[in-house]
Amino acid sequence: MSRELLLLGLLRRWGTHGYQLMDFLDTHLAFLADLKKPTAYALLERLRRAGHVSVSTERAGNRPERRVYQLTPAGAAHFQHLLRANLQAFAPPRFPDATGLYFLDALPADEAKTLLQERLAAIDRCLAEFRPKVAEHQGLAVHPVLDHYVVHLEADRTWLAGFLGREVIQPGRRR
Amino acid sequence: MSRELLLLGLLRRWGTHGYQLMDFLDTHLAFLADLKKPTAYALLERLRRAGHVSVSTERAGNRPERRVYQLTPAGAAHFQHLLRANLQAFAPPRFPDATGLYFLDALPADEAKTLLQERLAAIDRCLAEFRPKVAEHQGLAVHPVLDHYVVHLEADRTWLAGFLGREVIQPGRRR
DNA sequence: GGGCGCATGTAATGAGTTACATGATTGA
DNA sequence: TCAATCATGTAACTCATTACATGCGCCC
Numbered sequence: 446m447s448r449e450l451l452l453l454g455l456l457r458r459w460g461t462h463g464y465q466l467m468d469f470l471d472t473h474l475a476f477l478a479d480l481k482k483p484t485a486y487a488l489l490e491r492l493r494r495a496g497h498v499s500v501s502t503e504r505a506g507n508r509p510e511r512r513v514y515q516l517t518p519a520g521a522a523h524f525q526h527l528l529r530a531n532l533q534a535f536a537p538p539r540f541p542d543a544t545g546l547y548f549l550d551a552l553p554a555d556e557a558k559t560l561l562q563e564r565l566a567a568i569d570r571c572l573a574e575f576r577p578k579v580a581e582h583q584g585l586a587v588h589p590v591l592d593h594y595v596v597h598l599e600a601d602r603t604w605l606a607g608f609l610g611r612e613v614i615q616p617g618r619r620r
Numbered sequence: 621m622s623r624e625l626l627l628l629g630l631l632r633r634w635g636t637h638g639y640q641l642m643d644f645l646d647t648h649l650a651f652l653a654d655l656k657k658p659t660a661y662a663l664l665e666r667l668r669r670a671g672h673v674s675v676s677t678e679r680a681g682n683r684p685e686r687r688v689y690q691l692t693p694a695g696a697a698h699f700q701h702l703l704r705a706n707l708q709a710f711a712p713p714r715f716p717d718a719t720g721l722y723f724l725d726a727l728p729a730d731e732a733k734t735l736l737q738e739r740l741a742a743i744d745r746c747l748a749e750f751r752p753k754v755a756e757h758q759g760l761a762v763h764p765v766l767d768h769y770v771v772h773l774e775a776d777r778t779w780l781a782g783f784l785g786r787e788v789i790q791p792g793r794r795r
Numbered sequence: 796g797g798g799c800g801c802a803t804g805t806a807a808t809g810a811g812t813t814a815c816a817t818g819a820t821t822g823a
Numbered sequence: 824t825c826a827a828t829c830a831t832g833t834a835a836c837t838c839a840t841t842a843c844a845t846g847c848g849c850c851c
Binding site for chain 1: 622623625626629632649651652653654699700703704706707708709710711712713714715716717718719720721722723724726727731732735736738739742743746763764765767768769771772773774775776778779783
Binding site for chain 2: 829830831832833
């Protein structure tokens with residue numbers, strides 16, 4: 446549902462074709478939604494069948510034909526509906542990646558620590574990528590989504606670092 | 621993959637049947653993984669075909685037959701493998717629920733604020749449910765997964781409250 | 796002339812959910 | 824006696840991914 450919201454939202458201002466849409470998503474909003482090309486094309490086609498977007502084909506030079514999607518009034522209404530629902534609802538999140546933490550006692554303490562340190566390093570690499578993006582918008586209104594994203598990364602990082610610190614104090618306690 | 625890890629991990633200590641497994645998950649680990657019964661049964665069957673668990677049927681009284689799953693040595697090895705992979709890897713998370721934040725300018729500022737306040741209330745209800753669980757384990761080692769979960773909820777709450785505060789300062793700026 | 800970018804898709808597969816089926820037991 | 828609990832599943836469906844197909848244009 447949030448993918449539908451995303452596509453409709455992006456089409457709200459200008460009509461575009463799928464390829465351009467995906468290009469924009471991949472370069473600017475990859476952290477928000479990871480949707481593959483076939484998924485996007487199929488989704489756009491579904492939106493068209495539902496009457497939320499209309500299509501006109503155009504051709505630039507002798508390049509392949511473009512299917513340019515425009516938001517219809519019905520689509521705009523649907524977008525508003527989805528947006529309101531999205532903003533007000535809070536679906537308790539799941540963190541399936543945290544599953545391993547539940548079974549930490551199945552590994553020798555020192556090995557677990559090593560692995561989690563690698564994880565920490567990976568989080569840091571991710572933060573190194575996104576913190577600058579927030580910083581460079583500083584003063585201007587940072588895009589809330591980006592800000593929100595980095596806040597979560599930082600929460601994860603802080604928690605893990607703290608956890609590793611605590612574990613060090615009582616080495617070998619688990620097994 | 622993390623669901624596989626979860627099931628194998630739970631079977632590591634005692635053999636159990638699907639129903640009991642699901643009962644445990646639903647009552648104690650619902651915040652970690654939300655998997656439906658048919659999914660679980662299918663997953664257990666897949667694990668059996670892969671040789672990671674073995675099955676023996678038993679019957680208590682005249683109740684329906686139980687399929688009791690045991691971890692095999694191969695399954696235990698697989699579990700260790702999945703656990704290591706899970707702990708060391710960090711897949712950049714996605715927050716599709718945050719998509720709406722990207723389109724906040726499509727709503728009148730005061731309406732957006734109202735909606736986000738409802739969202740905040742929902743987060744608070746969720747926190748009210750989970751914070752006590754952490755507290756009651758205090759002093760003992762809190763299960764890291766639970767702790768980790770609450771940390772994220774709190775990060776979300778703090779961010780949203782802060783954001784609403786900032787928005788209040790510049791009312792009507794967006795439209 | 797060889798590979799990348801543009802632009803659209805199809806087909807096969809997988810993962811997961813919903814709704815339904817079955818049939819006995821236990822408690823109000 | 825009626826509903827809930829125990830215990831297992833099947834069938835149909837949705838959603839998304841991967842791998843592949845097509846064909847022209849542009850640049851080195």
